[in-house]
Amino acid sequence: MVLSSTLTGSDEYVQNIFASRYVRNPLPRFKMPESSMPKEAAYQVVNDELMLDGNPRMDLGIFTTTWMEPECDKLMMSSLNKNFVGMDEKPAPTEMENRCVNMIANLFHAPIGDDEKAIGVATVGSSEAMMLAGLAFKRKWEARRREQGKPCDKPNMVTGANVHVCWNKFGRYFDVELKEVKLEEGCTVMDPYKAVEMVDENTICVATTLGSSLTGEFDDVKFVHELLTKKNEETGWETPIHVDAASGGFIAPFIYPELQWDFSLPLVKSINVSGHKYGLVYPGIGWVVWRSKAELPEELIFYVNYVGCDQPTFTLSFSKGSNQVIAQYYQFIRLGFEGYKNVIGNCQENARMLREEIVKTGYFELVSKEVGVPLVTFSLKDNSKYSVFDISKALRRFGWMIPAYTLPPNVEHVAVLRVVVRMDFSSNLIDRLVKDIRIILEELDQSSPGETS
Numbered sequence: 001m002v003l004s005s006t007l008t009g010s011d012e013y014v015q016n017i018f019a020s021r022y023v024r025n026p027l028p029r030f031k032m033p034e035s036s037m038p039k040e041a042a043y044q045v046v047n048d049e050l051m052l053d054g055n056p057r058m059d060l061g062i063f064t065t066t067w068m069e070p071e072c073d074k075l076m077m078s079s080l081n082k083n084f085v086g087m088d089e090k091p092a093p094t095e096m097e098n099r100c101v102n103m104i105a106n107l108f109h110a111p112i113g114d115d116e117k118a119i120g121v122a123t124v125g126s127s128e129a130m131m132l133a134g135l136a137f138k139r140k141w142e143a144r145r146r147e148q149g150k151p152c153d154k155p156n157m158v159t160g161a162n163v164h165v166c167w168n169k170f171g172r173y174f175d176v177e178l179k180e181v182k183l184e185e186g187c188t189v190m191d192p193y194k195a196v197e198m199v200d201e202n203t204i205c206v207a208t209t210l211g212s213s214l215t216g217e218f219d220d221v222k223f224v225h226e227l228l229t230k231k232n233e234e235t236g237w238e239t240p241i242h243v244d245a246a247s248g249g250f251i252a253p254f255i256y257p258e259l260q261w262d263f264s265l266p267l268v269k270s271i272n273v274s275g276h277k278y279g280l281v282y283p284g285i286g287w288v289v290w291r292s293k294a295e296l297p298e299e300l301i302f303y304v305n306y307v308g309c310d311q312p313t314f315t316l317s318f319s320k321g322s323n324q325v326i327a328q329y330y331q332f333i334r335l336g337f338e339g340y341k342n343v344i345g346n347c348q349e350n351a352r353m354l355r356e357e358i359v360k361t362g363y364f365e366l367v368s369k370e371v372g373v374p375l376v377t378f379s380l381k382d383n384s385k386y387s388v389f390d391i392s393k394a395l396r397r398f399g400w401m402i403p404a405y406t407l408p409p410n411v412e413h414v415a416v417l418r419v420v421v422r423m424d425f426s427s428n429l430i431d432r433l434v435k436d437i438r439i440i441l442e443e444l445d446q447s448s449p450g451e452t453s
Contacts, residue, residue: 054401060419060433061403063213063247063277063373064284067424072330076282076323084122084322085313093322096329097122103332105289107253108245108262108271118263119296120289121314122275122325126246127166128316129272129288132300133242134170134204136270136290139297141204144238150201157205158198160190160219161408162212164244176204182410188215188367196227205240205269210261211247214407214418216373218248221261221268228267240269240295246286247373249273254341255348256371269295275328278344278373280335280423285324343423347374350430351421357434363441367407367416374421379414386444388417394440400433 012029027033027045037045056066068076084093105118123129138155145152156177159167163180171178181194195206206228208219221243232239243261245252250273252259262268268291275285290296301314335343351374358364358378368377380388392404407414419433 054396055399057424058399059401060425061401063274063420063422065276065280065282066422068280068282068327068331069334072327072334075330076327079323079326080321082322084320084325085318090322093325097325100325100328100332101287101289104249104273104287105263108249108289109264110289110291111263116292116294118289118291119293120287122328123272123286123288123315124317124320125276125284126164126244126272126274126286127169129286130164130166130242130244130246131170131173131316132314133270133272133288133290134167134176134207135174135300136296137204137240137242138174138176139300140240140295141202143297154202155204156200156202157207158195158203159207160195160209160212161410162189162214162217162219163207163209164213164246167207167244179203183408185411188212188407188411189217190219190224192220192223192227195224196231199228199231199237199239201235201237203237203239205242207242207244208261210243210245210249210252211373213247214405214416215368215377216247216375217369218252218259218261218372222259222265225265225267232267239267241265241267243268243271245271246274247277250278250280250340251344251373254337254344263291275324278347279328280331280340280343281324281327285328344374347421347423347425350374350425350427351376353427354419354421354430354434357430358437361434361438361441364417367414368418375418376421377416377418379416383415386447388415390444391437391440392417394444395436398436400436 056062059066079093082090082093084090100122101118101120105120110116110118121132123132134157137157141155142152154177155175156179157167157171158179158181161180161183167178170176179198181190181198183189184191189212190208199206206224208221208224210218210221221241225241228239228241231237243249245261249271252261262271270288270290272286272288273279275281275287276283279285296314301312303312352370354376355366355370358376359366363381364378365381366376366378368375388404392402395402402417402419404415404417406412407416
């Protein structure tokens with residue numbers, strides 16, 4: 001978020017020496033220019049500012065896709081001007097969305113039958129998807145409480161402290177208390193016993209995480225389900241489960257098929273997944289799927305006809321581009337189950353290779369586990385001379401962007417580096433990264449503490 005500011009002097013203008021053959025005067029920084037400029041000049045001005053940004057493929061802290069095939073790039077570029085709304089005039093993207101939702105529901109073992117038929121929607125990333133799922137849980141809980149003649153002014157949601165910040169946003173934006181299970185030393189996922197213990201009559205759902213942003217680990221959704229089922233039977237409550245599978249939803253089905261975490265568990269009512277992570281599409285697209293239409297309150301669906309036909313809509317936004325949905329459909333039919341399995345398998349193999357090389361340096365200990373999202377989270381064995389923040393900063397001179405951060409409360413004394421292994425992070429790049437890390441470690445060893453800050 002950028003706030004407006006009032007500046008004086010040279011800060012008010014953008015200097016454009018390179019484009020001076022077109023632009024003789026500096027551009028105002030925070031006001032629209034009085035006159036137009038040639039398209040070549042405008043392109044050069046903008047391109048020059050973007051040129052110094054880091055290379056997205058060397059940003060190893062992000063989960064989002066940074067490379068797609070040229071054919072998919074062409075499809076996306078050709079549909080940039082196609083608004084997703086208006087299914088009467090532009091039915092193809094809507095049909096592709098419907099196909100993608102059904103493919104995802106099938107992948108997540110959604111029940112098939114007259115009584116239960118999954119529904120879902122494409123969103124702008126998993127953040128919107130999680131908000132929509134949370135709203136559905138809140139409305140269902142409120143309706144149930146009103147039927148029982150009970151107050152519905154204090155809803156809460158049980159999560160782990162390892163959840164994405166989107167759940168914190170949801171709680172604050174929509175007045176839902178987040179009851180977080182604190183992490184412990186050696187346990188960076190949600191403790192099922194503590195989570196279910198926190199559940200009360202005001203709990204709208206238990207939000208589990210399949211692929212923590214911190215360490216890539218999976219919550220034990222199946223065990224949470226077992227404990228919660230027992231508690232519901234004892235209390236008469238109907239507390240459901242949501243699975244935030246933003247990172248792991250396009251991983252587990254392909255390389256951990258024996259893992260039970262999805263709609264095969266009856267209390268799992270909705271799942272979100274990021275198409276722009278291991279769904280292999282550029283940002284930003286997400287998906288949210290409900291196990292049946294009964295899980296999505298009708299009051300949340302709007303019907304509009306001012307874009308050419310009577311169409312239903314349940315999103316936080318309205319107009320959006322069609323190209324992300326088109327790209328997701330391309331990837332599904334291009335790769336198929338076999339292709340995704342190969343891609344994710346290769347990512348896991350590269351993560352294993354990086355994990356081994358990091359350990360070989362002798363400086364680090366691993367925090368992430370092998371089972372989970374293909375990433376490597378590691379901390380320094382000895383941080384008395386320098387920290388992971390120093391290493392992160394020093395690696396930028398080689399172009400690598402690797403985040404350093406502390407874990408949540410209770411384990412905040414643990415500071416880590418995280419490398420996300422994406423489809424475009426090859427074994428050659430792993431070799432180069434490890435060599436650069438070794439160079440940095442050698443330099444930091446030779447420096448005094450004051451020189452490394």
